[in-house]
Amino acid sequence: MNKQEELLAQVLEECLEEDLSFVPPEGEIARKHRFSEDFEKFMQELLTEASRRSRKREIKKHFSPRFGQWAACILVFCVCGGLFYYVSGRIGGSGMGTKSDTSEAPAVESAADETLDTGAAEGGQGASPEEAEPESAASEDVPPELNSREESAGQQGRDYCGRVVYPAEVQEVPEELENVTTRVNCPVLDEDDPVLMLSIGNTGETDISYFNRYDLEVWLGDAWYRIPEGSEEAGEWLTLEAGMAVDEEIDLSSYEIDHDASQYRLVTHVDQGVICAEFTFEEVFQRTMEE
Amino acid sequence: MFLFLALLDSPEEQEKFTEVYQQYRHFMWYVANQKLQDAHLAEDAVQEAFLALTRHLDQVEDVHSPRTKKFLATVVRSKAVDILRRLRQEEELTESLSEAQTGGDILEQYLTKENYNHLVSCILELDDSYRVIFEYKYIYEMGDAQIGDILGISAKNVNVRYFRARKKLQKMIQKEVGCLE
Numbered sequence: 001m002n003k004q005e006e007l008l009a010q011v012l013e014e015c016l017e018e019d020l021s022f023v024p025p026e027g028e029i030a031r032k033h034r035f036s037e038d039f040e041k042f043m044q045e046l047l048t049e050a051s052r053r054s055r056k057r058e059i060k061k062h063f064s065p066r067f068g069q070w071a072a073c074i075l076v077f078c079v080c081g082g083l084f085y086y087v088s089g090r091i092g093g094s095g096m097g098t099k100s101d102t103s104e105a106p107a108v109e110s111a112a113d114e115t116l117d118t119g120a121a122e123g124g125q126g127a128s129p130e131e132a133e134p135e136s137a138a139s140e141d142v143p144p145e146l147n148s149r150e151e152s153a154g155q156q157g158r159d160y161c162g163r164v165v166y167p168a169e170v171q172e173v174p175e176e177l178e179n180v181t182t183r184v185n186c187p188v189l190d191e192d193d194p195v196l197m198l199s200i201g202n203t204g205e206t207d208i209s210y211f212n213r214y215d216l217e218v219w220l221g222d223a224w225y226r227i228p229e230g231s232e233e234a235g236e237w238l239t240l241e242a243g244m245a246v247d248e249e250i251d252l253s254s255y256e257i258d259h260d261a262s263q264y265r266l267v268t269h270v271d272q273g274v275i276c277a278e279f280t281f282e283e284v285f286q287r288t289m290e291e
Numbered sequence: 292m293f294l295f296l297a298l299l300d301s302p303e304e305q306e307k308f309t310e311v312y313q314q315y316r317h318f319m320w321y322v323a324n325q326k327l328q329d330a331h332l333a334e335d336a337v338q339e340a341f342l343a344l345t346r347h348l349d350q351v352e353d354v355h356s357p358r359t360k361k362f363l364a365t366v367v368r369s370k371a372v373d374i375l376r377r378l379r380q381e382e383e384l385t386e387s388l389s390e391a392q393t394g395g396d397i398l399e400q401y402l403t404k405e406n407y408n409h410l411v412s413c414i415l416e417l418d419d420s421y422r423v424i425f426e427y428k429y430i431y432e433m434g435d436a437q438i439g440d441i442l443g444i445s446a447k448n449v450n451v452r453y454f455r456a457r458k459k460l461q462k463m464i465q466k467e468v469g470c471l472e
Contacts, residue, residue, distance in 0.1 A: 004402035009429035011407065015414040016361050016426065029317035039334040046341065047309055
């Protein structure tokens with residue numbers, strides 16, 4: 001602005017001030033004039049809309065870059081994963097890795113695949129997801145050894161009855177604890193009637209708790225292996241009073257069982273630890289006796 | 292109509308807008324009513340002024356400053372002028388810029404400190420439709436496009452009005468000074 005324009009601005013401002021000097025204070029005008037309902041309604045809508053748009057824009061402003069950041073993170077993750085996969089594939093393929101590296105990796109992968117297959121098959125037999133839901137809810141109370149399928153995926157599996165079984169978490173399981181004993185009614189089981197009675201006895205002076213779900217394990221010459229259950233039912237902790245015993249009827253027909261295997265055991269939990277009861281099948285027993 | 296609100300970018304601006312409304316709505320109505328002499332028309336002018344304000348809230352730095360009060364007075368007066376023009380069914384300016392500039396612009400010769408008082412009396416008498424153009428341009432230093440946006444006319448028409456306003460003011464000053472001489 002040049003000098004003349006500045007002067008004109010000064011004059012305009014002075015005139016405006018003079019005009020406004022005659023305007024009464026806001027409160028006084030408010031007392032004399034009440035805005036119409038239409039006006040109030042319009043302005044209320046205007047203010048509400050302004051507020052809504054402003055909030056919307058603020059949310060958009062805050063969240064849009066975050067989506068971008070997330071997308072960038074995912075992209076970086078994918079690229080890194082791809083690179084890692086590519087590099088590890090090249091190392092494995094060019095024979096730079098050790099023998100155990102190259103031989104174990106596929107075994108682990110196949111073990112994981114097998115586990116998934118097993119899980120899927122069991123899921124199939126276990127029917128609908130609605131039925132599976134309480135099972136997963138109950139699994140919070142399941143002792144770790146009885147719920148260790150995922151953990152065993154990293155271990156070496158063995159072929160058993162056309163499926164892969166994995167070593168049991170606990171290999172050394174006693175048949176007697178300080179105040180608890182387990183017995184099967186018939187340690188030599190008939191192949192045609194694979195039902196046995198498991199007795200758990202509390203010989204102590206205080207009540208104990210036991211878990212009424214059992215793992216069936218088989219001895220395959222080098223270790224005990226857990227046999228996946230045909231139908232998984234949620235177990236629960238029950239109380240066994242002092243000096244009392246309980247008989248649990250266990251039907252093994254839902255298990256895939258190789259009757260030529262030398263030894264089996266049922267494993268369960270009591271509040272003092274893990275306990276088992278061993279048994280075998282008649283044919284094996286006779287063969288052993290003959291030998 | 293609510294599309295205008297798209298320019299209220301942040302909660303701060305929205306808050307500022309609400310504060311301006313709470314503090315100045317009666318004042319703005321009074322200024323409009325002085326011009327229109329009709330309470331309802333004055334309310335219309337205030338509504339239109341607030342709608343225009345949503346697009347030019349950047350002109351309001353401090354809600355409580357005298358400058359803000361003056362700016363709001365100018366906006367609501369310009370809206371009142373628009374309403375009056377619509378009521379009188381006045382035709383929009385058809386005069387071209389060259390026509391507006393005919394006769395020579397010697398206003399600057401009269402813009403001197405010696406003529407200060409004459410200038411004040413002329414501005415006070417100047418028609419509001421011209422005066423608001425001067426105010427937007429010289430007090431608030433707004434461009435033709437911005438002024439046009441508030442008045443709802445093109446930047447070119449703002450320029451036409453501006454030159455008309457200069458011509459009118461020039462004539463008034465010439466007359467005022469001539470009378471005294």
